[in-house]
Amino acid sequence: MILKPRTVSTELRFLRHLSRRSMLAEKDVLNYSNKEKGLEGERRFDKCLESLSNETLILHDLLLEHGSHQFFQIDTLMILQRVIYHFEVKNYQGVHYIEKDKWYRENGVELTNPIHQMKRCATLLNKFLQPLHIPLPIKSYVIFIHPEITLFQAPRHLPIILPTQLKAFLKKLNSEAFSSKPIFTSKHEKLANYLLTKHMEDFPYTRVPEYDYDQLQKGIPCCGCSAFLSFFNKGKLVCRSCGYTEAAESGVLRSVEEYKFLFPDRKMTVNSLFEWCGKVVSPNIIRRVLQQNFKLISKGRSSYYV
Numbered sequence: 001m002i003l004k005p006r007t008v009s010t011e012l013r014f015l016r017h018l019s020r021r022s023m024l025a026e027k028d029v030l031n032y033s034n035k036e037k038g039l040e041g042e043r044r045f046d047k048c049l050e051s052l053s054n055e056t057l058i059l060h061d062l063l064l065e066h067g068s069h070q071f072f073q074i075d076t077l078m079i080l081q082r083v084i085y086h087f088e089v090k091n092y093q094g095v096h097y098i099e100k101d102k103w104y105r106e107n108g109v110e111l112t113n114p115i116h117q118m119k120r121c122a123t124l125l126n127k128f129l130q131p132l133h134i135p136l137p138i139k140s141y142v143i144f145i146h147p148e149i150t151l152f153q154a155p156r157h158l159p160i161i162l163p164t165q166l167k168a169f170l171k172k173l174n175s176e177a178f179s180s181k182p183i184f185t186s187k188h189e190k191l192a193n194y195l196l197t198k199h200m201e202d203f204p205y206t207r208v209p210e211y212d213y214d215q216l217q218k219g220i221p222c223c224g225c226s227a228f229l230s231f232f233n234k235g236k237l238v239c240r241s242c243g244y245t246e247a248a249e250s251g252v253l254r255s256v257e258e259y260k261f262l263f264p265d266r267k268m269t270v271n272s273l274f275e276w277c278g279k280v281v282s283p284n285i286i287r288r289v290l291q292q293n294f295k296l297i298s299k300g301r302s303s304y305y306v
């Protein structure tokens with residue numbers, strides 16, 4: 001049972017919007033691509049977990065703080081009757097190797113050791129849960145989810161699950177879940193609730209690339225590719241690059257949400273949104289979308305929506 005679904009982080013939302021409307025600096029492009037890739041891997045793992053029995057309590061993407069300012073993020077936490085599983089998901093692709101406890105890509109670039117990362121998290125999680133006095137052991141694993149990973153020189157004792165082991169591992173989890181009936185007691189619920197209430201939506205020091213309204217490209221982004229949509233006819237928007245089509249209203253609404261997210265302090269007026277949408281749809285359509293989805297604050301000529 002999924003108690004907390006996975007969500008797109010605020011940082012990634014910023015990067016998604018800004019990457020199509022501006023030229024990101026190289027380090028931001030890299031960060032953006034890593035974040036998308038990480039999320040893709042986590043979602044692939046989530047899909048695998050869907051096959052598990054309902055006798056599991058699953059929480060995705062927990063951001064917690066132990067003591068003061070010791071933040072740690074858990075990709076997936078799974079509570080069973082007698083054990084808590086903690087998973088760190090890695091979407092590494094291609095050849096990797098380990099040498100003297102250090103991890104490298106094929107080209108020799110060193111990576112942050114995922115086992116150290118996972119252990120740090122496990123230690124903090126242990127401390128974090130201590131006040132609850134719940135006597136459940138925590139088992140931590142790094143899950144390598146990409147089918148095209150090759151990992152040379154990995155010692156056999158490492159707490160990792162490679163793609164070729166995943167099926168058997170899930171089967172083992174399932175049998176553990178089934179053999180543990182009767183299922184959850186108040187102690188499990190207390191644990192899950194504690195985690196849910198302590199979870200923080202956003203890392204307090206999230207760094208977002210600087211941006212400026214005038215420098216962002218205006219228009220309605222396509223959902224199928226990285227291009228912008230143009231107005232076709234009969235209320236339709238079309239992408240000249242990939243052929244995607246969409247009702248003008250829904251495209252406008254998406255762009256309005258984006259505007260609100262990027263510029264929470266700017267007023268939403270028909271004119272400002274007309275410009276933001278690249279003037280591809282008429283002010284009448286913009287007005288209709290605003291009227292249907294937002295509240296009009298009427299101040300004569302300077303009316304706006306909230």
Ligand SMILES: [Zn+2]
Nearest residue numbers: 222225239242
């Ligand atoms: Zn497109």
